[in-house]
Amino acid sequence: MPPVMAQGGCRYCGGDLPAGRAITFCPHCGQNMTVMQCPACSAELEVDWHFCPTCGRKIETGEGAAG
Numbered sequence: 001m002p003p004v005m006a007q008g009g010c011r012y013c014g015g016d017l018p019a020g021r022a023i024t025f026c027p028h029c030g031q032n033m034t035v036m037q038c039p040a041c042s043a044e045l046e047v048d049w050h051f052c053p054t055c056g057r058k059i060e061t062g063e064g065a066a067g
């Protein structure tokens with residue numbers, strides 16, 4: 001079995017993603033497909049991360065702070 005290539009598919013489950021439309025969540029596994037960019041170094045960040053692993057900048061989510 002060839003290794004699953006993330007390009008063009010879900011990088012979590014490898015499922016094909018619908019083409020021609022914006023994908024926020026994988027229809028197969030439900031993982032969030034969107035990535036954020038660090039405002040300081042433009043590194044790709046996972047949505048769950050609170051700090052950039054590259055430069056250490058705190059990530060502001062923009063959503064209302066809970067609590």
Ligand SMILES: [Zn+2]
Pocket residue numbers: 010011012013014015026027028029030031
């Ligand atoms: Zn998936």
Ligand SMILES: [Zn+2]
Pocket residue numbers: 038039040041042043052053054055056057
């Ligand atoms: Zn950064």
